[in-house]
Amino acid sequence: MANGPDAQPGLVPWRLVIELQHVTKLYPASGRPALDDVSTEIDKGEFVFLIGSSGSGKSTFLRLLLKEDDPTSGTVSVNGKALNTMSKWQVPKLRRTMGCVFQDFRLLRNRTVAQNVAFALEVINKPHRTIKRVVPEVLEMVGLEGKANRLPGELSGGEQQRVAIARAFVNRPLVLLADEPTGNLDPETSEGIMLLLERINRTGTTVIMATHDYHIVDSMRRRVIELNGGVLTRDQSRGVYGVGR
Amino acid sequence: MRVNFVLSEVATGLRRNLTMTVAMILTTAISLGLMGTGLLIAGMISEMKEIYYDKVQVSIFLADGVTDEQRQAIQSELEASPEVAGFIYESREEAYERFRQQFSQQPELVENTPPDALPESFRVELVNPERYEIIAAEFPNGEAGVDQVRDEGQFLDRLFSLLNGARNATIAVAVVQALAALLLISNTIQLAAFNRRNETNIMRLVGASRWYTQLPFILEAAIAGLIGGLLAAGGLILTKVLFIDRTLAGPIKAGIIPPVEWDAIIWNSVVVSGVGVALAGIAAYVTLRLYVRL
Numbered sequence: 001m002a003n004g005p006d007a008q009p010g011l012v013p014w015r016l017v018i019e020l021q022h023v024t025k026l027y028p029a030s031g032r033p034a035l036d037d038v039s040t041e042i043d044k045g046e047f048v049f050l051i052g053s054s055g056s057g058k059s060t061f062l063r064l065l066l067k068e069d070d071p072t073s074g075t076v077s078v079n080g081k082a083l084n085t086m087s088k089w090q091v092p093k094l095r096r097t098m099g100c101v102f103q104d105f106r107l108l109r110n111r112t113v114a115q116n117v118a119f120a121l122e123v124i125n126k127p128h129r130t131i132k133r134v135v136p137e138v139l140e141m142v143g144l145e146g147k148a149n150r151l152p153g154e155l156s157g158g159e160q161q162r163v164a165i166a167r168a169f170v171n172r173p174l175v176l177l178a179d180e181p182t183g184n185l186d187p188e189t190s191e192g193i194m195l196l197l198e199r200i201n202r203t204g205t206t207v208i209m210a211t212h213d214y215h216i217v218d219s220m221r222r223r224v225i226e227l228n229g230g231v232l233t234r235d236q237s238r239g240v241y242g243v244g245r
Numbered sequence: 246m247r248v249n250f251v252l253s254e255v256a257t258g259l260r261r262n263l264t265m266t267v268a269m270i271l272t273t274a275i276s277l278g279l280m281g282t283g284l285l286i287a288g289m290i291s292e293m294k295e296i297y298y299d300k301v302q303v304s305i306f307l308a309d310g311v312t313d314e315q316r317q318a319i320q321s322e323l324e325a326s327p328e329v330a331g332f333i334y335e336s337r338e339e340a341y342e343r344f345r346q347q348f349s350q351q352p353e354l355v356e357n358t359p360p361d362a363l364p365e366s367f368r369v370e371l372v373n374p375e376r377y378e379i380i381a382a383e384f385p386n387g388e389a390g391v392d393q394v395r396d397e398g399q400f401l402d403r404l405f406s407l408l409n410g411a412r413n414a415t416i417a418v419a420v421v422q423a424l425a426a427l428l429l430i431s432n433t434i435q436l437a438a439f440n441r442r443n444e445t446n447i448m449r450l451v452g453a454s455r456w457y458t459q460l461p462f463i464l465e466a467a468i469a470g471l472i473g474g475l476l477a478a479g480g481l482i483l484t485k486v487l488f489i490d491r492t493l494a495g496p497i498k499a500g501i502i503p504p505v506e507w508d509a510i511i512w513n514s515v516v517v518s519g520v521g522v523a524l525a526g527i528a529a530y531v532t533l534r535l536y537v538r539l
Contacts, residue, residue, distance in 0.1 A: 066450070088455070089454075089455070091452075092452040092453060092454045092455065093452065094452070095449070095450060095451065095452035096451070096452035097452075098452075099451075100450045100451075106443065106446065106447060108443055108444060108447070109443075119444075119447065120447070120451040122247055122250055123250070123447075123448045123451060123453035123457055123458075124451060124452055124453055124454075124457075125247060125457075167447075167451075171451070
């Protein structure tokens with residue numbers, strides 16, 4: 001186990017971005033584990049679909065990666081660091097290496113597009129100069145140049161999701177976690193969002209996307225991890241959504 | 246730390262919950278004002294104790310027709326008594342002079358008092374002020390030129406128990422008010438955190454430090470605490486200008502009540518403001534730890 005969770009990045013050339021070893025998560029209120037002995041590895045630069053029905057454990061999977069929750073047993077490692085031994089004050093540092101996108105966008109309604117993106121940098125103390133430079137860059141990348149001063153309420157759903165993606169990506173995270181990012185969008189708009197996520201993936205950012213949308217999964221032919229009642233039932237490179245659909 | 250960002254968050258927070266903020270500031274101000282008053286009374290009490298207790302514990306007033314021998318006998322007896330730490334003799338003239346000084350603010354009273362109206366006396370300091378009875382027994386009232394033996398300490402004890410009571414009552418009300426203020430601060434902070442949950446959720450996700458996320462709330466409470474403290478300080482200043490320096494001017498000049506100096510007011514103002522800031526900040530911090538996920 002040269003690449004164990006305690007190995008120091010820098011000493012070993014680190015390819016593995018995410019590693020779960022026998023991860024089980026029990027919530028006190030429920031008798032059935034949300035995740036049941038899940039083990040998997042995700043390399044740097046991979047694009048992974050996390051699929052499964054509602055309640056299959058997709059969101060728990062993502063929450064554990066962000067250390068919003070700790071597993072009941074097993075270990076989760078991100079970028080070579082074991083999260084269960086990570087102290088509380090190190091968690092913000094972990095989260096700076098990850099971007100998050102959600103189904104409901106989670107934009108600040110009273111801030112403009114540019115301010116929403118800048119907010120993510122301001123609160124982690126990035127210098128003003130950097131913010132002024134990178135915000136327009138990332139807005140251009142997501143296709144929102146010229147809309148920097150709009151409020152979220154003036155944008156379409158697809159455009160709002162682009163703002164959210166810009167905010168998640170502006171700090172150049174190692175991993176982008178997307179929880180049903182196309183859940184609220186029509187198929188054409190979704191396609192645009194997927195193109196954008198692919199583009200981000202090509203920059204070397206690992207993308208993990210939880211989704212129900214089998215059209216997208218089937219057309220992209222990327223790695224598929226399927227959870228079923230908390231159990232990892234399928235892990236397939238270049239997979240499709242469901243067998244026998 | 247981005248000072249502008251934090252300050253604008255604080256300003257928005259205070260404005261958004263204006264009514265709660267005002268309630269929080271007012272209860273804090275009342276509580277701190279009472280606390281400051283309690284401290285002032287406590288300071289006055291200890292100064293008064295110094296003024297009175299040190300001077301006189303027992304007064305032996307002499308009868309009008311006291312003879313020189315009787316006076317001499319009393320003096321010898323006091324000198325010989327192991328209970329007596331020291332004493333002074335005060336003649337009628339001296340007593341009148343002291344009276345005139347004490348009541349210089351009430352000239353009518355002085356005018357209407359003939360110079361010989363006040364008795365001569367021995368002012369006795371006891372080794373142990375509690376043992377007044379022994380002296381009283383040695384000099385029975387109405388005998389051997391003694392008119393009356395009076396335990397000044399007993400009067401002072403009553404006066405001071407009254408003042409102590411006033412101080413304790415003030416501080417008790419201050420504590421109850423402080424409790425109300427703390428609960429209001431806690432509620433306001435919970436409300437503020439709820440209002441700003443979108444911002445704080447995003448801050449958490451993008452990796453803002455805990456400190457960065459919490460500081461605006463803590464500052465919000467601390468600023469409200471500071472404003473409360475400053476209002477209380479204003480109240481103390483008004484108390485000095487309008488009440489102590491006016492209504493109590495007479496007794497203070499007469500030396501019955503010690504004056505309240507400006508440095509006591511300033512010191513107490515600093516203390517209550519500091520307590521206001523610290524209590525509000527700590528209350529906010531604890532609230533965030535207990536009730537709010539940041």
